Amino acid sequence: MSRTRLVIGNWKMNGSRDDNAALLRELVFEAKKYSAIEMAVCPPAVYLDGVGQQIGGSPIRLGAQDLCEQAAAGAFTGEIHGNMLKEFGCRYVLVGHSERRSLYGETDERVAQKFVTAQVCGLVPVLCLGETLADREDGSTEAVLARQLDAVVASAGIAALRDAVIAYEPVWAIGTGRTASPEQAQAAHAFLRRRLAESDAKIAGSVPLLYGGSVNAENAASLFEQPDVDGGLIGGASLKASAFLAICAAAQARNGQ
Numbered sequence: 161m162s163r164t165r166l167v168i169g170n171w172k173m174n175g176s177r178d179d180n181a182a183l184l185r186e187l188v189f190e191a192k193k194y195s196a197i198e199m200a201v202c203p204p205a206v207y208l209d210g211v212g213q214q215i216g217g218s219p220i221r222l223g224a225q226d227l228c229e230q231a232a233a234g235a236f237t238g239e240i241h242g243n244m245l246k247e248f249g250c251r252y253v254l255v256g257h258s259e260r261r262s263l264y265g266e267t268d269e270r271v272a273q274k275f276v277t278a279q280v281c282g283l284v285p286v287l288c289l290g291e292t293l294a295d296r297e298d299g300s301t302e303a304v305l306a307r308q309l310d311a312v313v314a315s316a317g318i319a320a321l322r323d324a325v326i327a328y329e330p331v332w333a334i335g336t337g338r339t340a341s342p343e344q345a346q347a348a349h350a351f352l353r354r355r356l357a358e359s360d361a362k363i364a365g366s367v368p369l370l371y372g373g374s375v376n377a378e379n380a381a382s383l384f385e386q387p388d389v390d391g392g393l394i395g396g397a398s399l400k401a402s403a404f405l406a407i408c409a410a411a412q413a414r415n416g417q
């Protein structure tokens with residue numbers, strides 16, 4: 161089964177116009193070397209316009225870090241509608257990143273609404289899910305992943321997963337320098353596919369599953385060698401061109417196998 165290989169940079173709340181321009185100059189210059197994979201960057205929303213202009217004409221895709229779950233525009237101060245993201249050229253939008261869940265109280269239900277709204281707006285949702293360290297230690301990793309995934313399948317319907325990406329990001333590995341082992345990542349990804357296959361085997365086999373959590377230039381290759389790991393969602397290492405490009409190179413090397 162050949163699936164899209166994808167490396168997405170999640171800049172989180174980092175960057176400035178100058179820093180973004182310097183980073184993108186290098187990425188745009190090198191991007192054509194990575195034609196076997198898809199490369200995307202998710203800057204803070206205020207930079208989407210500028211970043212979109214700078215990557216215009218290159219194969220790099222644009223993504224947003226979040227969107228409002230509301231389907232209709234209106235009185236939602238501070239929020240950003242999916243149509244606005246689409247208007248500024250976004251292809252992807254992250255939904256349910258663990259920082260949104262843990263710091264901003266996003267529930268499984270709200271994440272599922274965001275997923276649905278993203279697709280209504282013509283965006284490809286990147287559904288982020290993953291267990292905490294406490295979940296892993298008490299043996300509930302699979303139960304947590306199932307709960308987070310099932311909430312979306314229940315709201316959106318299994319067919320919606322045909323046009324989506326899933327990112328497995330164990331919370332204990334995000335920004336900690338403590339990455340999941342390739343075996344741990346593979347086990348979680350295989351579980352997610354089995355869970356989806358209970359509803360639709362074809363969709364389970366075709367949805368790209370990204371790993372995220374302290375991926376860097378050194379560990380990317382061993383993660384991407386896993387049969388159910390189709391690429392990465394990269395935080396810290398996406399802020400440095402050399403590191404991000406090395407990760408893209410690792411994804412592309414896997415693509416050739």
Ligand code: PGA
Nearest residue numbers: 334335373374394395396
């Ligand atoms: P990290 O972040 O690569 O800095 O661990 C990943 C993410 O949160 O998407």
